[in-house]
Amino acid sequence: MRKCLATEAKDCNVLILWLDCDMEGENICFEVIEAVRNAMKKSQTGNFTDVVFRARFSSLKDVETAMNCLIKPNFKQSLSVDCRRELDLRIGVAFSRFQTFHFRVQISFL
Numbered sequence: 001m002r003k004c005l006a007t008e009a010k011d012c013n014v015l016i017l018w019l020d021c022d023m024e025g026e027n028i029c030f031e032v033i034e035a036v037r038n039a040m041k042k043s044q045t046g047n048f049t050d051v052v053f054r055a056r057f058s059s060l061k062d063v064e065t066a067m068n069c070l071i072k073p074n075f076k077q078s079l080s081v082d083c084r085r086e087l088d089l090r091i092g093v094a095f096s097r098f099q100t101f102h103f104r105v106q107i108s109f110l
Contacts, residue, residue, distance in 0.1 A: 004037040013043075016070060017054045026065035027081035029054055029073040 009015065017032060019025035033052060043051045053070035057063050 005035040006031060006039035009039045012040050014051045014054070017052070017073060021056050021058045022079050025075045026074050026077040030075065030078045033073070045085065
């Protein structure tokens, strides 16, 4: 997917991200940005983030407004998604280990 995105971005001057209007969508923004960063044309200022925007909308009626009110992707929201995923993984592993030890003891008495 990264290669496909980079190929599509090679002649682009601006990146407008139209993704889900939630924190997961914000996280995907930064995955896309990393995939296309080196493929896109350089901005006039030399700063890649100057040409990256996000359209936020929650219904079809909001699409035009979103295009007229583009914002910058929120890196802090993206980091919070990464953190939540890491916590989910660690808590899941810990709970699985707890269950394994607990039921091993319970089943051995049967």
